[in-house]
Amino acid sequence: MEDRRIILETENLIRQYRQYDLVVTAVNRATFHVYEGEFVAIIGPSGSGKSTLLHLCAGLDRPNSGTIKIRGNDITKMSPDELGEFRGKYIGMIFQNHNLIPQFTALENILLPTLMCNKPEYSYEQNLRKLITALDIADRLHHLPSELSGGQQQRVAIARALINLPLIVFADEPTGNLDRKNADEVLHLLLETKELLGQTLIIVTHDMSIARKADRVMRMDNGFLAPWRITAED
Ligand SMILES: Nc1ncnc2c1ncn2[C@@H]1O[C@H](COP(=O)(O)OP(=O)(O)OP(=O)(O)O)[C@@H](O)[C@H]1O
Ligand SMILES: [Mg+2]
Secondary structure (H helix, E strand, C coil): CCCCCEEEEEEEEEEEEEECCEEEEEEEEEEEEEECCCEEEEECCCCCCHHHHHHHHCCCCCCCEEEEEECCEEHHHCCHHHHHHHHHHHEEEECCCCCCCCCCCHHHHHHHHHHHCCCCCCCCHHHHHHHHHHCCCHHHCCCCHHHCCHHHHHHHHHHHHHCCCCCEEEEECCCCCCCHHHHHHHHHHHHHHHHHHCCEEEEECCCHHHHCCCCEEEEEECCEEEEECCCCCC
């Protein structure tokens, strides 16, 4: 256990939103770490702060206070340019609502991260072929997101998250819009890619059958994050 390396480490992370004269503390002093190669599931009720926490850790949002270290680098201290490059290189993000760019085709959306990724030795073609086959989107590549079903949009978003072979993948309800069969297939792909690349996988999910497969589960409740052991009641 002790010789495992920590890839993500946060300390006293706080993110507040001001809603008129009300302050909502979406993430409240979250302190946790994730080891390299771990699969961590984050569960918790709607509005408890799961997406906010994920966005902070993926460098898509800034905390009010606290630190977020990825491979020892505090991403809260990086300039926007540094953070953009760091994200392109190391981080894959699957959003809760896909976040595909509506004017771009599926293929253009998938390839977007390759434009921001400074990995001269990496050529994405082989990975692209593997992803579009595994995700069954080969015949949808030249369509706009509005011409795809919700499940297809989600699979395009997953391909986009994995195209740069990121070391750490954050997935916010990646199977939320999929039926059981497709959800199982997507999880299988995420776990297979994880094993192949030694990735670290952090998934927010309401799906307990996914959470049960994780190495470790954490639960958010009203902004507070805590370790969790799944029982038959969950
Ligand atoms: N941009 C925003 N502006 C103001 N308040 C926000 C914003 N984003 C989130 N919040 C608030 O922060 C809290 C946490 O929201 P968050 O989206 O992180 O929850 P969640 O656990 O992901 O919920 P769900 O399971 O429904 O996706 C909620 O009270 C929400 O209303
Ligand atoms: Mg959410």
